[in-house]
Amino acid sequence: MIRVVLPPHLRALARVEGDLELRVEAPVTLHSVIDAIEALHPPLRGTIRDRVTQERRPLLRFFACQEDLTHKPQGRAAARCRDVRDGTALYRGGHRRRVGRATPVRLLHGWPRQDTSAEEADLLGNR
């Protein structure tokens, strides 16, 4: 199960409260997590990545397990989690450089469940 922490604007757009919980087929990648978000909440299509180019929107950042995945290819395994017990494994953050102050906007991908399969963990680089 993937836990997604949407920023407030996207929660409002998707009309959800709290975090998303997604089941994502292995291999779990940023790309597949975003696919799952967009499939579950079509209004979010185009908000995280450009609809045509599929490129990350430039002001957004992605984090997981204290790791910045922003500039990693979306097709790569999503995260390397050293401690699966720490809850949120992947966030997305962002800041406006012109403001000069980080305003983290958490997003993505939890790893909180104890029933994580070895295969999923492996695909996440978790072993």
Place this chain on the structure above:
Amino acid sequence: MSGVRVLVGTRKGGFILASDGKRERWEVSGPHFGGWEIYHMKGSPAEPDRLYASQCSDWFGQQIQRSDDGGETWEPVGNEFRYDGDAGTHQWYDGTPHPWEFKRVWHLEPSLDDPDTALAGVEDAALFRTTDAGATWEELPGLRGHGSGPGWQPGAGGLCLHTILSDPGDPGRIFTAISAAGAFRSDDCGTTWQPINQGLRSEYIPDPTAEVGHCVHRIAMHPSRPSVLFMQKHWDVMRSDDGGESWREISGDLPTDFGFPIEVHAHEPDTVYVVPLKSDSERFPLEGKLRVYRSRTGGDEWEPLTEGLPQRDCYVNVLRDAMAVDSLDPCGVYFGTTGGQVYASADSGDRWAPIVRDLPSVLSVEVQVLP
């Protein structure tokens, strides 16, 4: 008694201002889509409770919202704006080729007779159409593809298609304007296009009378006389009496002819409104006095309208889509400022009063008269 609904797009959300036909007391609802830039909201002439809104953000891109109940509730609809075929390049600020990239929707123009059909003017400049109430959008590629597209260059605000006018007497005729390419006309429902910039003169481009390259800020027409067009260019207020085939300057006795919006009185086709600004490098009112100028002669002779408007220490801007008129009698005139005020006049501009004073910076103002 008729009601009036003013749709206000701002840098931080959309607002709906409602009044009865007297236009004295107003109710304000919003912000709708708080925190997002609402470049434009407009209602369908065929079904007034059908509203479209362009919602965008540097963070999260473009959304289109649709309301079927006059703005009480909204539904996100299609936001895929894919250029037709190989998008190619236009000119960048330094004159080098730059790929066409979709950035945002500047203007939404619902069809005069079909609430499910609307046109969208976008940045980088192109025209899209929906025929399914916003679910899907398809480019009308003849505009970018008519030949001059690779030579278009952005203005300071980007390469934006900001004006769309449909001729009520000729369903095939559409006018558009692009900063900084110029004005264009189609006579076949948007399939093919031609530049209509003869008579414009722009000293800031290499060839001041070039076929394209003019920074047109806004075009307006009166529906009863669609062959007469009024234009606020970057500098110069212009008029065409032949559907854009030729233009002549009507700046006349304006104190300055730089500005953004231009509008036509609902019942007097030769009464025109502009808001002159000091200059393109100082985009605020001359002498700190916010003055709307009105011509009752179709141009050349202008009078300042000041009653109720700040006449000292006022340094706001009025953007190109931030002025509108209603069709009541007397005609109501409305405009919004970058300082967050929305001013209204219920007597054709003679006297003004703010409806609201402290909204976010206003990007657009549209008005609907409701039965």
